[in-house]
Amino acid sequence: MTKEEIFAKIQDILESDFEVEKSSVAMDSKLFEDLDLDSIDAVDLVVKMKQFIPGKIDPEMFKSAKTVENVVDILLPLAQK
Secondary structure, eight states: OOHHHHHHHHHHHHHHHHOOOGGGOOTTOBTTTTSOOOHHHHHHHHHHHTTTOOSOOOGGGGTTOOBHHHHHHHHHHHHTO
């Protein structure tokens, strides 16, 4: 998966599962402030991404993620395995 494909999947999940308008999700969107997610939502997002990422995803890796781009950058190496 490319960075763009991961971003598109995140947009789709945020729209379908978290009722966030796809058009309001940008790479620099802040997960908590801009998208109004809480820590449970962030974990749910990562869990939902597991179906698209072949590598093992450790939720601990995302503790420092603040933006959508942070999440994409963490997932990218796992997606390219």
